[in-house]
Amino acid sequence: MIEFAVETRDDGIGVVTPQGRLNMVSARRLKEILSELVAGGTHRIVVDLGETTFLDSSGLGALIGGLKSARQSGGDLRIARVSPAVMTVFELTNLDRVLRARDSVDSAFDD
């Protein structure tokens, strides 16, 4: 099973931390969480993948869906703390070439 920790920081940045396996079953939940955040006015979001043990292409699809909502409302979505195992999933689809993983959640919106 997977849990999602969601918090909105004082600077208005939302942080979502999927804890466990982010696969085709949990991807939809992530997508909903991200849309709800954006709809609620949080346009800058960091997805912290540091506690994600497994990721598949449906999970990537949910991240892209969240990125789309965030960008459309003038914000952005960043990913942080990607483990090497999870990174290989990004590499299989070339998503790593366009979406840069940040080292830490705190610095994700520094640039």
Added chain:
Amino acid sequence: MSRRLLAIRAIVLLTAVLGLNYVIWRWLFSVNWVAWWVAVPLVLAETYSLVDSLLFGLGMWRLKERGAAPAPDPDLTVDVFIATYNEPIELVMRTARAAKAIRYPHETWVLDDGNRPDMREAAEAEGIRWITRSADWAGMPRHAKAGNLNNALLSTEGEFFLILDADQVPHPDILDKTLGYFNDEKMAIVQTPQFFENVPESDPLGSQAPLFYGPIQQGKDGWNAAFFCGSNAVIRREALMQLGVSRYVGEVEVGVHRALRAARAVLRSARRDLAPDQQEVRGALDRILAEIRQARRALGQGEPLFDVTYAFQRRVAEIRRELVTADLTALQSDLAAIAELEGIADDPDVALGTVDEDVLQQLAHRDWSPLGAVETVQALVNAVDVDRGGEAQAVMPLATISVTEDMATCMRLHALGWRSAYHDETLADGLAPEDLATMLTQRLRWAQGTVQVMFRENPLVQKGLTLAQRLMYFATMWSYMSGFAALVYIAAPIIYLTFGVLPVQALSTDFFARLVPFLVVNQLLFIVVAAGRPTWRGQQYSLALFPVWIKSFTTAFGNVFLGRSLDFAVTPKTKSAEGGRTRWDLVRPQLWAMALLAVAALVGIVRVAVGQAPVFGTVFNVVWVIFDLAVFSVIIQAARYRGFEPTPSEVPEGAAGEPHEGAA
């Protein structure tokens, strides 16, 4: 290797050798260059047919008869999707009930693109799930069946899914017999035959495709190129999602590069038209041009694209805010053009990566006001940027470039290194069109889809495919060009019989000694690979539908290269309303061809009688005419066909389905 395969290979080799021997000799020694206007088209048509035969032989070389699949893992999660748009609710429910009764544990879904309350009620009353498009699709390109499935993929979560057309009633064991192939982790698709139960044994409309759903698919399977045909197939979700994400990345990359190029041209043109006193505006445009240069440089250096576009969009937005005060009046006239631009991605036939270079060029050369130019830059980049403003879903796992999404999707999966399998056992019973008009529409749609893929993503140059896979995809596309060859095969005997013009040097012993053995082994190959399945209908229709094949080519060409509409129609699943009247108007070109052939034969005989034509050449051509007429006779049968009336003796058996593979 089985004895059957050994025999097939021997005949394939013999066919290739005899075919090359004939056609090369024709080119070198037998073309009657004096009558080049008929001689050259004829030798080209013969060369076309030889290539078709060689590609067919290449498939047969690796004919793969898989037998039963291994037992599946008992704990897989599976969705069964029934795609519907406007089919009668009872017809959909018949399929849905059978789907629910499939033995392997699964969830059944009706994907109702028509968003019909009655459909929903009927499905849910029997415990079947119902889905229609989500709100994201409002005002977005719908992409027909591919869009319907893409929508469902984001609302469901099974590891595998079975796709069924609304009229394909599945057998209870369809999943038990196919899921085992997915024990292979790289297996993405398992296709089973499309067989139609409402077709008499004589199959007047050529609905069953016993050669395609049989040896042709088995041959492609041998080269890991078994086709996905849109229905009766099980698919691994991860494969399709991976494809969707990687396509998304590729299209965004291409799109952003093009958009930045076009944006630069728009700004330069706006800058040229500035009055000398518009210093402030010129400064702003220059700053944006600098931003474009910067963005392009960053992308060139491999900086992550999403970072680059994010920074770019923010800076342009800032500069634009400064400009608004400077220039409001000139903006009005530009707003219309900008609205048009935002519609770029709304054309259902245009994927983002394929946004037409010409459209961008036209935009670039319009006379923009400075603010209009800046707005254009923003709209351009938005249209193709990360968020894909013009699409309902950022990720579209099923290909949307073609009206038949199946072939393009399958080819892309193969290019990513996934595998497919063809399981040669009928596991669903479908309904075929029962009248000529519907049948012709359906064939045209398949042909157009295939030709579109060939024009947009030529398999011969796709990275990631093996040479054999490229050729297997190309073979199907090649077979659709038979319409042009058919024209020549009809015209050549007519021209000889009426005017005495011979396209070959001589109808000599040498000519027949090379031609006849080739024709004989070619037919022998058909007989051996078909192993008792009927092939004559398929051979007839590959010639007799020549106007359809030609139209598919010209309309797909117009669509892909000239931006015209395809006049796409959904294949109706019920008989069209005007049953009863024979629609000769639908087959007018074929009737003309038959009349001309018959008249030419008579003229030829008269010419022999009055001593104006040689006996031998005339007899040869009259035999040719008779063959052509026998082929075309199927059109008369088809036009007179009044629909299926089952009789106890006419329950067809065996595999069959989509007859879009012609004979050689």
